[in-house]
Structure formats: C-alpha cells, structure tokens
Amino acid sequence: MKTYTIIKYGEPEKAFELQEKPTPVPAANEILVAVDAFGINFADIMARNGLYQDAPPLPAVIGYESVGRVEACGSDVKNKLEKGTRVVAFSRFGGYATHVVSDERAVVPIGEDMDAGVACALAVQYSTAWFCAEEMIRLRKGNHVLIQAAAGGVGTALVQLCKRHGCIIYGTAGSDKKLEYLRELGVDYPINYNTSDFAAEIKKLRPEGVDVAFDSVGGKTFRKSFNSINKGGRIVGYGAAENLGGGLQIWDTLKMVFNFGIYHPVQFLMNSRGMIGVNMLRIADNHPDWLKICLESVVDLVQKGEIKPTVGGVFSADKLYDAHRFVESRKSMGKVIVKW
Numbered sequence: 001m002k003t004y005t006i007i008k009y010g011e012p013e014k015a016f017e018l019q020e021k022p023t024p025v026p027a028a029n030e031i032l033v034a035v036d037a038f039g040i041n042f043a044d045i046m047a048r049n050g051l052y053q054d055a056p057p058l059p060a061v062i063g064y065e066s067v068g069r070v071e072a073c074g075s076d077v078k079n080k081l082e083k084g085t086r087v088v089a090f091s092r093f094g095g096y097a098t099h100v101v102s103d104e105r106a107v108v109p110i111g112e113d114m115d116a117g118v119a120c121a122l123a124v125q126y127s128t129a130w131f132c133a134e135e136m137i138r139l140r141k142g143n144h145v146l147i148q149a150a151a152g153g154v155g156t157a158l159v160q161l162c163k164r165h166g167c168i169i170y171g172t173a174g175s176d177k178k179l180e181y182l183r184e185l186g187v188d189y190p191i192n193y194n195t196s197d198f199a200a201e202i203k204k205l206r207p208e209g210v211d212v213a214f215d216s217v218g219g220k221t222f223r224k225s226f227n228s229i230n231k232g233g234r235i236v237g238y239g240a241a242e243n244l245g246g247g248l249q250i251w252d253t254l255k256m257v258f259n260f261g262i263y264h265p266v267q268f269l270m271n272s273r274g275m276i277g278v279n280m281l282r283i284a285d286n287h288p289d290w291l292k293i294c295l296e297s298v299v300d301l302v303q304k305g306e307i308k309p310t311v312g313g314v315f316s317a318d319k320l321y322d323a324h325r326f327v328e329s330r331k332s333m334g335k336v337i338v339k340w
C-alpha cells in the first residue's frame with residue numbers, strides 16, 4: 001500500500017514522504033478498508049509540526065478518518081460487512097494511506113451517493129461536535145451559545161447541531177468571507193475576532209453572558225470564553241489551536257498553558273459554572289462504543305437531511321502539501337479532503 005509518512009517535522013514538502021508499506025492485516029476485531037479519500041484535521045497540522053503529543057513517533061502515518069470500501073473483516077467482527085461495502089472509518093492514526101485498519105465499532109456503512117467530503121467530515125469533526133453538544137451538554141431552545149472558530153469543520157458541525165435545538169448562536173471567525181459563511185449557516189451574531197474583541201461584543205449584546213461556550217482555540221481565547229459564560233453556564237474545550245505559533249516551540253507551549261489561566265473549584269461552585277474537556281482519542285481508546293454512537297448518529301442525521309457538512313476543499317494525493325498549507329492558513333471552511 002502507499003502511505004504519506006512524516007519523516008521529519010516542519011514544512012509539508014520536507015515533512016512528508018510517499019512510501020510503499022505492507023498492507024495491514026486486520027486483527028480479530030478490526031476491519032480493513034481500501035481508502036478512496038482521507039480527511040485533513042487541524043490536529044494533523046500540529047502533528048506535522050511536532051506539537052501534538054498524542055501523535056505516534058517518527059516515522060509516522062497520521063490521519064483519523066477515511067472513506068472507502070471494506071476489504072476484509074477480522075475473525076471476531078460481530079457484524080461482518082460484505083467486501084466492497086462503502087464505509088466511513090475512524091482510525092487511531094494511519095489514515096494517510098491507501099489501506100487502513102479500524103476497530104469495527106468505528107466503521108459505519110454509508111450510501112453510494114454520499115459525497116466523500118461529507119462522509120469524511122462525519123468521522124472526526126461531526127462526531128466531536130456531537131459528543132460535545134449532545135453527550136456532554138444538554139442544549140435547550142433559546143440557549144445563547146458561543147462557538148469559537150465557527151467556520152471550521154467542528155465549528156460548522158456545532159452550528160448545525162445547535163440550530164437543531166433552537167439556540168441563539170454567537171460565532172467567531174477571522175475574515176469577512178467567513179462571516180458571510182456563518183450568516184448562511186444561520187449564526188445569529190457573527191464576530192470577526194481580528195477586528196473586534198469577541199468578549200466585549202458579547203458583553204454588549206448579552207451583558208449577563210452566554211449559556212454555553214465551545215472553544216477549540218485554547219490559551220487566552222479559552223480564558224475569555226470562560227469569562228463570557230453566565231451563572232449556570234458551561235464551557236467545553238476541545239482543542240488548542242493557539243499553540244501553532246512561529247516561535248520557539250517550548251516557549252509557545254508554556255505561554256499557551258499560562259494563557260489558559262488558573263482555576264479553582266470555588267469559582268465553579270460559587271457561580272454554578274462548569275468546565276468540560278473533550279479529547280476524542282481518549283473516548284476512542286476507552287469508550288469505543290460511545291464513538292460508535294456518535295458516528296452512527298451523525299450519519300443518520302445526514303441521511304435524513306437534518307445536517308449538511310460543508311466540503312471546503314478537495315485535493316488529489318499528489319497535492320497533499322497544498323491541502324496542508326490550505327488548512328494551516330486558516331482560510332479553509334468546512335471539510336478538506338485528499339483523494340487517492
């Protein structure tokens with residue numbers, strides 16, 4: 001099989017090498033998928049830059065999500081899928097390859113007519129959004145919700161899931177083009193974080209604060225998001241995009257940790273506030289059945305037409321470098337995929 005393997009950290013042209021590797025054999029509870037397309041996530045950018053502690057050691061094949069067809073099932077797979085069945089699969093890395101193995105609970109059949117970009121978005125971005133919004137938070141009609149980086153893949157998913165509940169949404173993005181995209185998604189109050197202070201804007205729009213905040217940026221943005229929730233409010237943190245800086249890596253990491261702020265349980269008790277952290281790798285490792293619920297739920301919602309992932313870019317495999325630069329530029333909206 002072919003893989004794009006990270007051989008060194010840095011710019012994509014130097015980091016990745018196209019290699020030939022033996023096609024994996026599925027373990028007893030795994031399914032082997034012949035990959036047609038794989039998705040790019042911001043975590044991949046951090047892994048390529050040596051900033052993602054969960055990434056495997058070099059040389060490494062990263063990638064969480066794939067769309068393709070079942071090649072083989074392990075001996076203990078309970079619900080064996082026929083060879084050739086079209087599926088979306090979540091994997092603990094290994095996705096940047098023409099073949100990938102995945103736990104059977106992280107492989108879900110999809111229709112022949114489902115767009116590959118839409119399907120890829122479901123494995124990580126929409127499953128993450130579902131877990132954050134549906135499993136960790138009880139959303140109610142009329143809730144005021146702040147979504148950071150709302151034009152990104154998970155942000156788009158959160159907007160759509162929150163709109164299903166009748167929430168009022170404050171969404172941040174970094175350009176006028178993205179603000180227009182947010183308006184099309186149904187965001188009630190799009191905020192450009194490059195030209196205004198989102199916390200000050202929320203203070204003017206809703207002095208008591210928002211009910212829920214979803215934050216993927218981390219650092220000082222997380223701290224300001226937390227300070228923007230009202231009494232009884234909750235914040236869900238699921239990323240640290242602020243950690244992708246251009247300076248000394250160790251210093252950038254320490255600075256980000258400091259920027260998150262220091263919290264004490266009394267702060268939560270006195271104001272009845274909640275702080276929740278989400279790492280989908282930990283969910284996949286320790287609660288794979290939960291991951292299956294998330295993935296099946298979002299596949300079902302797409303098939304019913306209740307949500308519709310945005311495909312923000314489709315690149316051929318020989319343009320992987322361009323795909324990484326596009327996502328890293330923060331200009332992308334929705335899901336970016338690479339096709340073999």
